[in-house]
Amino acid sequence: MKKFIKLILILCFYIIAVYIGTTLSEASSSDLYLNNLNFNAEIKNDGSMNVVETWDIDISSTNTLFKTFKTDSSKYSKITNVEVKDITGGKNKTLTKINQLMYHVKKDCYYGMINKNNEFEIAWGVGLENSSDIRKYEIHYTVEDAVSKHADYAQLYWQFVGKDFEISAKEITGTIKLPGTVQDLDEIKVWGHTKDLNGEIHATGNNEIKFNIQKYRGNRYVEVRTLFPTNLIITSNRHDSKEILNSVIDEEAKWVNKANAQRKRKKIIAWGITIIINILCFVLYYFIIRSMNKTIAKLKDMNKYKPTQELKYFREIPENNATPSQALYVKNKKISELTSNEIGKIFSATLLNLNRKKIIDFEIDKTDKKNITIKILKEDNKSIQEDEKVIFQFLKLACGLEKQITVKQLVKFIKRCSTTNIIKLKDNLEDITKSQLENKEIYNKVEKEKYDKYSVQIIGNIVIIMMLAIFSPILVFALQFANIFVMIGIIPLIILLIILTILKGRIASNINIYTQLGVDSSEKWKGLERYMKDFSLLKEREVPELAIWEEFLVYATTFGIAEKVLTQLKIVYPNIEEIMSTTDITYMYVMMNTNFSTNFSNAISSSMSSAYSSATGGGGGFSGGGGGRWPEEVEEEVDNPLQKYN
Numbered sequence: 001m002k003k004f005i006k007l008i009l010i011l012c013f014y015i016i017a018v019y020i021g022t023t024l025s026e027a028s029s030s031d032l033y034l035n036n037l038n039f040n041a042e043i044k045n046d047g048s049m050n051v052v053e054t055w056d057i058d059i060s061s062t063n064t065l066f067k068t069f070k071t072d073s074s075k076y077s078k079i080t081n082v083e084v085k086d087i088t089g090g091k092n093k094t095l096t097k098i099n100q101l102m103y104h105v106k107k108d109c110y111y112g113m114i115n116k117n118n119e120f121e122i123a124w125g126v127g128l129e130n131s132s133d134i135r136k137y138e139i140h141y142t143v144e145d146a147v148s149k150h151a152d153y154a155q156l157y158w159q160f161v162g163k164d165f166e167i168s169a170k171e172i173t174g175t176i177k178l179p180g181t182v183q184d185l186d187e188i189k190v191w192g193h194t195k196d197l198n199g200e201i202h203a204t205g206n207n208e209i210k211f212n213i214q215k216y217r218g219n220r221y222v223e224v225r226t227l228f229p230t231n232l233i234i235t236s237n238r239h240d241s242k243e244i245l246n247s248v249i250d251e252e253a254k255w256v257n258k259a260n261a262q263r264k265r266k267k268i269i270a271w272g273i274t275i276i277i278n279i280l281c282f283v284l285y286y287f288i289i290r291s292m293n294k295t296i297a298k299l300k301d302m303n304k305y306k307p308t309q310e311l312k313y314f315r316e317i318p319e320n321n322a323t324p325s326q327a328l329y330v331k332n333k334k335i336s337e338l339t340s341n342e343i344g345k346i347f348s349a350t351l352l353n354l355n356r357k358k359i360i361d362f363e364i365d366k367t368d369k370k371n372i373t374i375k376i377l378k379e380d381n382k383s384i385q386e387d388e389k390v391i392f393q394f395l396k397l398a399c400g401l402e403k404q405i406t407v408k409q410l411v412k413f414i415k416r417c418s419t420t421n422i423i424k425l426k427d428n429l430e431d432i433t434k435s436q437l438e439n440k441e442i443y444n445k446v447e448k449e450k451y452d453k454y455s456v457q458i459i460g461n462i463v464i465i466m467m468l469a470i471f472s473p474i475l476v477f478a479l480q481f482a483n484i485f486v487m488i489g490i491i492p493l494i495i496l497l498i499i500l501t502i503l504k505g506r507i508a509s510n511i512n513i514y515t516q517l518g519v520d521s522s523e524k525w526k527g528l529e530r531y532m533k534d535f536s537l538l539k540e541r542e543v544p545e546l547a548i549w550e551e552f553l554v555y556a557t558t559f560g561i562a563e564k565v566l567t568q569l570k571i572v573y574p575n576i577e578e579i580m581s582t583t584d585i586t587y588m589y590v591m592m593n594t595n596f597s598t599n600f601s602n603a604i605s606s607s608m609s610s611a612y613s614s615a616t617g618g619g620g621g622f623s624g625g626g627g628g629r630w631p632e633e634v635e636e637e638v639d640n641p642l643q644k645y646n
Helices: 001-028 245-299 324-331 338-356 384-400 406-415 419-439 445-470 475-480 484-488 490-510 517-535 545-561 560-573 577-581 587-593 594-607 631-636
Strands: 032-043 051-069 079-087 109-114 118-144 147-151 154-161 169-175 191-194 197-204 208-216 222-229 358-364 371-375 404-406 623-629
Touching: 079 109, 079 324, 147 404, 154 169, 154 484, 169 222, 191 197, 191 245, 197 222, 208 222, 222 245, 324 384, 324 419, 324 517, 324 545, 338 358, 338 384, 338 419, 338 545, 338 594, 371 384, 371 406, 384 404, 384 406, 384 419, 406 594, 517 545, 517 560, 517 623, 545 560
Parallel strands: 032 169
Antiparallel strands: 032 051, 051 118, 051 623, 079 118, 109 118, 147 154, 154 222, 169 208, 191 222, 197 208, 358 371, 371 404
16 A cells, blocks of 8 residues: 555656646746737628727737738738737827838837738737736738628638637637628527637627637637628628528538547547546545545434325415425425526416416417517516516516517527526525525525535535645646546546535435425425326326416426426317317417427526537638747847748
8 A cells, every 4th residue: 555655656746747847848938928819800891801909918028929810812812901009008009110021020110911921910019028018909900801792691700819829818809790780680690619618609789799718728719700691791802602501500510520529539538647636536535525424423313304294196286376486496395506497497487377367468479379479468466476576577678668579589588698697587586485485484594504504514625625636736737738627527526526415415304494394395296296297197087177277387387397298188188279269278378389388498598508619610711820029039040030930
């Protein structure tokens, strides 16, 4: 055992030495760092694009900054109207333009021209050979014929940052303005490509696209591809009569598959590193588990409530006027936060319940049964509970002054909603629901605080392990590997999560967060769920009226079993469509003819997730390199000042 530990220690010191050597060797290339690199691009109706790049940059021991663009007449024709401004500290100073290539550009001068590598280069002098500073520059230029015009769509396929761009950035942001507006956001197709899958891209308005890359590492391209209505481009030197939509979609799909294949190959390489990390982490786990066992021992003396009566089926609503959110919490005896999928189910079910209470109405287009309009009938009503008001207020915001909105428009509104607004909806829903259940003596706040106390202790131990692991020399060294870091922590993290889940489960099973009333109510809700799922299979069954099933469907939607219930209703009521046509049962008809119960779950999940497409691409071309030039290299220059040009 001692020999084994000694071997591990030797390995650690070896990796530390390699890591330090690697860090020192890279120190010379770390004199530049972008706090932010922002692109503001405006597409003109002649197919050209005006671009303003804003560099917020830390500079040390550097006298020249530059950026290059690879020339390709099939992609764009030329770069014109180059201008560089120093806007540090709010000033707006235009640098002096020169018409001469220089490896070290004079301070406050710039040029934009073709270099010896046949690339278009923009370079400017910063004059910080022996000092450091934080500067802010604007680089203006026009890309002629940046957009290609086709029979069905116009296309911008532009690489804003090339793979040879040397400078890392805290974030890269960008806005692209189209030459006109579109009626429907679906007319704008967007894709983003970058190696590390650490960005987002969205069509944020009828003429606007925004993208964002966090923690950009140098030598990784960032490109944007967008298709928009061809009629927005009046003239273009790059045009043809072909349709490109299908080929572009196929190409993007292939790149996604290629990226997945690359990840698979990297997993094989990562396994070796992962095994070493796991061995060291297991040593840490041993000590932390000992601490956790002490917590478990404290929980053994606590008695857990059990249902007064175990029920397989329950054929009534356990609590009159229970809201979807309350029902979900009680059925699952929920402790943790709501997931985006659960919020979507509650959102859908609450709309159905508001319709049942005659607060809103569903109007079905007779010519297109899937075209449903939601209309607000009453601004407020005593029958609306506080948790339902959270969703009702969100609906009112989406409807605006018209007090009505189609389901399709509401889904789009949710997708375009900021993550912050959706999280606010989620937090309010959780807080209000817990407060309601506490007032009903179903939920025990004091016991929840006790649960939180033990949970914090366990999570604290887990955090200690993770911090020790992350800051151990091996993991620090492993950070030098590009995408391997994702794999490095998988096995340790899985083990940590298993331990955390088991212990939190033990806590939940020994602390009475729900009262005896809450436990009995949960048993009834579970019985109702089983009854709704198995209704058509029961040998002896009563046949409740459809009006009762309409109320049941509110909770079936909440529990995610609405489709199963609807299928069974068609078996029990073969003539259900005919019955509904002569009654006031509206939303049952809506659910049978649309995917209403899943629309909002998907929209909310989409609003909370990244929209970046794939790690591969490269078809955009255009951008070359960028970086800085260091004064030490002057000594190596000979008669030809461009001999070392790259």
